Amino acid sequence: MSDPRAYRRSYWETQPEYLYPPYKSTVKRAPTKPLVMPPQTISEITGPLFGHDDVRPEEADLTGQHAGEPLGERMIVTGRVLDENGRPVRDALIEIWQANAAGRYRHAVDQHDAPLDPNFTGCGRVVTDENGRYEFKTIKPGAYPWRNHYNSWRPAHIHLSIFGHGFAQRLVTQFYFPGDPLLEYDPMYMSVPDERARKRLIAEFDWEHTVPEHALGYRFDIVLRGRDATPMERR
């Protein structure tokens, strides 16, 4: 069997480093020894595959999981999952989690003095279609304080976990909202060295996907690693 075509390495400074001291939790958790850089093998090129059978359609509606409607500004989030070569990634699984409109997670560790919403759990899942498109409905999460430094606040954000077609494409990220004044004070957002790369974490307001008298629209496209153009040389 010939060697598989490898996934490309990302461009310099478009990804955070492991150690970023302004985000304090990195200090005791970032590896300190050099990473080993092996060639990719079939073990990394392959990975778990998901499909529309794995996810129920109602999992894409975070506002419809309880008897009543959650509080907050309703929004429709749409986007495409593409690879670095611009090809749509179909059947990508996207897992979604977020705080409620008051900035509180439904998690025992979250002790922020803001109310839980009995009508909001804050989790969803969706699988991309043949054009890499996805759509989910939720409410806009609130900003919340955390204990990274004095008076530290996380800007409003939604967590996304994405499975493409290979374990090498695995990505967990967060997206933010345009015009948020907290972004420039947020060490997680600021950990991405390149400003243009950082800004790609901000969803765009999307007039076309607003639903009149019901919900605002936001668009967030996701780019996973793409394959090298030519097969790897045999070693």
Added chain:
Amino acid sequence: MSLFLTPSQTTGPFVAISFERTVVDDVAPPSVAGDRVTIRGRVLDGDGKPVDDAVIETWQANSHGKYAHPEDTREKLLEPEFKGFGRVLSDRHGAFRFKTIKPGRVPGPGDTLQAPHLVVLVFMRGLLKHLVTRIYFPDEPSNSEDAILALVPPERRSTLVARKVEDGLFEWNVVLQGDQETVFFDY
């Protein structure tokens, strides 16, 4: 076309609200062939303190050395009920545990065969991007032929090899920093 990879961001401390619904701590249903193994371990930070918000994801071939993926085109037995994906969360002691089967050998670089291994991804608060590592098995003669293990400095290889506790029970820890720091890969 050339697009830029979306930047990675941490899972943060609250990932469990989503992932606890999709834990896979028993990777191989009873009908799947292979030696049953339980792998347990702990995740420890640079102070040796347990990490209670880690996510461990594993990916492996079946016992015939076949991945449940269309790009594995070799003529090996595929078991439809074996997906090969595991996901567990660390508890307040930093501990995790899952059951699976020992995978078969799969191709490595060139014409080599890799020793049986699981690919492991580690996510947690404080990791702005996930870590990638592997679990190998002790008492496995093919470890000495494995092209990926051969790239690891010899004194650090043991961090990738699980320790046998008893028949069918193995221990493998994720040590984030220090003398015993686990080997992490950059693919």
